[in-house]
Amino acid sequence: MKAIRYHEFGEVEVLKYEDVPEPEIGDNEVLVHVKAASLNHLDLRLRSGKSPRPVDLPHIGGLDISGDVVKIGKNVTGIVEGTRVVVEPAVRCGKCRFCQKGESNLCVATKVIGVNLFGGFAEYVKVPGANVVPIPDNLSYNDASTIPICSVTAWYGLIERGSVKLGETVLIHAAGSGTGSAAVQVAKLLGAYVIATAGTDEKLAKARELGADETINYNKSDFAEEVKKITNKNGADVIFDQIGASVWDKNIQSLAPRGRLLLVGVVGGGSVPANLGPLIIRDISIIGVTVFNAPRKDLLAVVNSTSQGRLRTVIDKTFRLEEASLAQKLLEDRNQFGKVILNP
Ligand SMILES: [Zn+2]
Numbered sequence: 001m002k003a004i005r006y007h008e009f010g011e012v013e014v015l016k017y018e019d020v021p022e023p024e025i026g027d028n029e030v031l032v033h034v035k036a037a038s039l040n041h042l043d044l045r046l047r048s049g050k051s052p053r054p055v056d057l058p059h060i061g062g063l064d065i066s067g068d069v070v071k072i073g074k075n076v077t078g079i080v081e082g083t084r085v086v087v088e089p090a091v092r093c094g095k096c097r098f099c100q101k102g103e104s105n106l107c108v109a110t111k112v113i114g115v116n117l118f119g120g121f122a123e124y125v126k127v128p129g130a131n132v133v134p135i136p137d138n139l140s141y142n143d144a145s146t147i148p149i150c151s152v153t154a155w156y157g158l159i160e161r162g163s164v165k166l167g168e169t170v171l172i173h174a175a176g177s178g179t180g181s182a183a184v185q186v187a188k189l190l191g192a193y194v195i196a197t198a199g200t201d202e203k204l205a206k207a208r209e210l211g212a213d214e215t216i217n218y219n220k221s222d223f224a225e226e227v228k229k230i231t232n233k234n235g236a237d238v239i240f241d242q243i244g245a246s247v248w249d250k251n252i253q254s255l256a257p258r259g260r261l262l263l264v265g266v267v268g269g270g271s272v273p274a275n276l277g278p279l280i281i282r283d284i285s286i287i288g289v290t291v292f293n294a295p296r297k298d299l300l301a302v303v304n305s306t307s308q309g310r311l312r313t314v315i316d317k318t319f320r321l322e323e324a325s326l327a328q329k330l331l332e333d334r335n336q337f338g339k340v341i342l343n344p
Contacts, residue, residue: 002344003122004324007058009049012325012332020060023118023126030079030129031071032087035141036318037120038064038341039331040149040178041267046115047328053115062119062342063089063112066144069132076129085132086144087120088299089113090292092130105295112292120145121324123344133299136307143306143313146339149291150178151302151311153264154186156294157240161287162262166191168237171227171254173247175212176203178339179264181314183240184210189310192238195230197223199334206337210312224250235259245269252278260285314338 001022006014025031043061045051065087069079079085092099093109113119113127135144158164170187174180175196187194188211196212198204204215216226227236235256241247244266251261252275263286278284305311316336319327321344331340 001123003060005058005060012328015325017322025073025126027073027075029073029126030069032067032125033070034120034344035067036145037062038145038339060118061114062121063114064145064148065120066141084135086135088131139307146313147302151182152294152298153179153291154182155302156298157262157289158186161289162238164190169193171195171236171239173197174242175207176337181338184212185311224253227254243268245272248272257282262287262289264289
C-alpha cells in the first residue's frame with residue numbers, strides 16, 4: 001500500500017510517499033481502508049522531532065481517521081465488514097487501575113494511533129476493534145475525520161473540564177484553528193456569550209458565521225483591554241486557550257472572579273514566571289485539557305451532534321495522500337480556517 005512515512009525528523013521534505021507493507025491485523029484488531037485523515041498541529045511537531053511524545057522511526061502519522069472496515073480479527077464482535085467508521089485515536093491498556101475501575105479514559109498506559117502506533121496517512125491502518133465507531137450515513141468521511149481530535153477537544157474541554165454554564169462569557173483564542181472553530185460552536189451550544197480571537201479579520205468574520213458574539217483581532221488590538229470593554233470590566237468566566245505562555249499574563253488579567261483557564265495547547269510557549277497572587281485573590285482555576293483523556297461518550301456525542309446538524313465541521317482544504325507535504329505546509333503557515341484533510 002501507499003503511505004506517507006518519514007525516516008528522520010525535519011521539515012516537510014522528510015515526508016515520503018512510498019510503498020509499505022499492508023498491516024497484518026491481530027485477533028483483536030480491524031483493518032480500516034482509510035478514506036480521510038485530517039491533520040493536526042501534533043502531526044507537525046512529531047515530524048519535526050519537537051514533540052515531547054516519543055516517536056519511533058520510520059513513522060506514519062495521522063490521528064484523525066475515517067474509512068471502511070475491510071478485515072476483522074476473530075475476537076472482534078459487533079462490527080461487520082464494510083462498516084463506515086471513525087477511529088478513536090486513544091488505545092487503552094485494559095489492565096491499569098483506571099481501566100480496571102471503569103475509567104479507561106484516564107488509562108496510564110494509553111497509546112495513541114498516529115503517535116505511538118502507525119496512523120492514517122496511508123491507504124490502510126490497523127486499529128483495535130474497540131476503537132472504531134460507526135458513523136451515520138449522512139456524515140461524510142471528510143466530516144467524520146475532523147471530529148476525534150479537534151471537536152472532541154472542544155467538547156471535553158468546555159463541558160467536562162470547564163463546566164461552562166448557560167450565560168457565561170467564554171473567550172476562545174485562535175478561533176481560526178480546527179479546535180478553535182469547534183470551540184466557538186460548542187460554547188454557543190452551551191448558551192455561552194462567545195468572544196473569539198484570531199490574527200486576521202477574514203478569520204474573525206468566519207468565527208462570527210459560526211456564532212461568535214464578539215471578535216478581537218489580536219494583531220490590531222490588546223485582547224485583555226478589549227475583553228475588559230466587552231465584559232464591562234467583569235472579565236471572561238472561561239478562557240479556552242491553545243496558545244499558552246505568550247498570552248498567559250493577559251489571560252489572567254482577562255478572567256472574572258472564579259474564572260477558569262482551560263489550557264489546551266502551548267503553541268506560544270509552555271513556560272511562564274507565574275504571579276500567583278491574582279490566582280488566589282480571584283479564585284482562579286488553571287485546568288489542563290488533553291483530548292486523550294476524553295471518554296468515549298464525548299466522541300459519540302460529537303458524532304451525533306454533527307450528524308444532527310448542531311455542530312458544523314469546518315474544512316479548509318482537502319489534498320490527495322501524495323500531497324501530504326503541501327497539506328502540512330498549509331497548516332504550518334497558519335493560512336487555513338478549519339481542518340486540512342488528506343484523502344488516500
Ligand atoms: Zn489502562
